[in-house]
Amino acid sequence: MSVILECSGLTKSYGKNEAVRHLNMTLEENTIYGLLGRNGAGKTTLLNMITGGIFPTSGLIEVSGSHLERGELPPETCYIRENNLYWRGARVIEILQFASAFHPHWDWPFAKDLLNTFKLNPSKKIRQLSRGMESLVGNIIGLASRARLTIYDEPMLGLDVLIREKFYRILVEDYANYPRTIVLSTHLIDEIAKVVESVYIMDAGTILLHDDVDHIREYSHVLTGSSEAVKQFTSDKLVIYNEIYGKGTLSALYGALGDKDRVQANKLSLTIEGLTLQKFFSYLVEGGRRIE
Ligand SMILES: Nc1ncnc2c1ncn2[C@@H]1O[C@H](COP(=O)(O)OP(=O)(O)OP(=O)(O)O)[C@@H](O)[C@H]1O
Structure with a gap:
């Protein structure tokens, strides 16, 4: 399988605190990864670095063999953040239209099916949504983007168990039809154990273990x-x-x-x-x- 993203010796320091320390990580094509760690382990810092949002203090990020330049989002990547920054006055459909412009494999019929399945009214404004509904907007973007690399940081925030199960089921089904690389960073470990193929376990800014779930x-x-x-x-x-x-x-x-x-x-x-x-x-x- 070919490598789509590789970090080596990645470090991010905030003053004396190393949020990420000499971290190595390899993401391969067509794999679902879990990124697991306690609060403050460094997951969001790592994800922000590999998606160009913050700059590493040192170390390298390579995407499909080329260096990721400062502030650059890797090509064909969809990053769904823990704290999304949607414009609060925009309607759900406008946010989806905006997102669709950035993703060449965006699937509108699928996005509309997902709005129906999750009973999300496309005319509602972001500020009218509950926390869970707001997470769903991001989750739908992540799925409908069909990006080569999709990264979710805590996608389950505020979602009840039935919706979470529905999301996992749709994700696995869609992945079977459209294989790609998906990273799920979450605290809900047992839930994602059924979904992910490989995990990175992170603590204190470093990877303690990378292995396949079956192993x-x-x-x-x-x-x-x-x-x-x-x-x-x-x-x-x-x-x-x-x-x-x-x-x-x-x-x-x-x-x-x-x-x-x-x-x-x-x-x-x-x-x-x-x-x-x-x-x-x-x-x-x-x-x-x-x-x-
Ligand atoms: N902008 C910042 N300035 C200073 N310290 C920061 C900053 N961002 C993160 N940190 C510190 O870096 C460490 C890792 O934080 P990070 O948010 O990456 O962890 P996390 O694993 O995503 O945690 P959580 O699961 O709680 O979201 C923490 O000690 C945090 O306080």
């Missing part, structure tokens, strides 16, 4: 048992988090476990369970371990 599912485990047994079992494994309770220990592991491991765990009276993406994320970030 994470296969590799992430939590182990509980006596502290002595856990210590023995994990001596040759990658432990991302430890929690001691009484005489027992809980350890979160990252790596494949084979039949031999399971037999050994059984002998040591250890319990092994898989982890949801949300739980894996929490352990990884709490443990602060970076996995190359």
Whole structure:
């Protein structure tokens, strides 16, 4: 698969605070990515840099092999921000008309279907919309743009669970028909686990892990048992988090476990369970371990 965007050694400092630190990231064609991180992890700063909104303090951004110049939006990119800057007096349809001018693959019949599906009145002014409806305007633009690279920063703000599920379903269906690269930056990790193929987990301005969701599912485990047994079992494994309770220990592991491991765990009276993406994320970030 070909690379459409690559960052290397990307850093953004605000005074002494490095919001993004020596970050490397590669986005490939036709993949849905999740960008996951706690509040303040640096997600918006990273997205603003790769879409030309703010300038890196150092490091490189390459789009389809060419350097992204200062202030330049990568070609065929649609960036739906967390805090959109729509003109409050404009009508929904006017915002869509404006957006359509920037996106060569814009699909009007699809945009109109989406307005119907989400029951969004195109004549309403932005200032008359609820927070959730305003998010929907951005979500519809992101979908109808069919941009080669679509980036959503917290697209679910203010949306109820039924609308979120509908959005994910339409996104996945449309992606199947029109493959492209989509980045979803969100806190709603378990929800997007069903949608994204690959994730970047970010903390304190840096990437802790980049991996495919299926691989994470296969590799992430939590182990509980006596502290002595856990210590023995994990001596040759990658432990991302430890929690001691009484005489027992809980350890979160990252790596494949084979039949031999399971037999050994059984002998040591250890319990092994898989982890949801949300739980894996929490352990990884709490443990602060970076996995190359
Ligand atoms: N313009 C700015 N001036 C100074 N510091 C900033 C600025 N923008 C961001 N920061 C700092 O950079 C860090 C990363 O912020 P950023 O908004 O990128 O995080 P985030 O992961 O998007 O968080 P959230 O999920 O809460 O939106 C934070 O410590 C934040 O305070």
